[in-house]
Amino acid sequence: MARFRVELAGGRRMLATVSGRLRLKFTRIAPGHHVVISVSPYDLNQGTIIQRLPQSSPSPSQ
DSSP: OOEEEEEOTTSOEEEEEEOHHHHHTTOOOOTTOOEEEEEOSSOTTEEEEEEEOOOOOOOOOO
């Protein structure tokens, strides 16, 4: 099972695994992707990546 080091918006770092639904859909997660994490209530340093957020595309220049 792959584990990722994830940095939260507040600067806190934690370890996260990929949820089963994302694994079944072969969702690729690379450095720089923004994700949604479910944090474990028992260990605040571990969590599960439950969604990858869409990348914001640059606005077209006019």
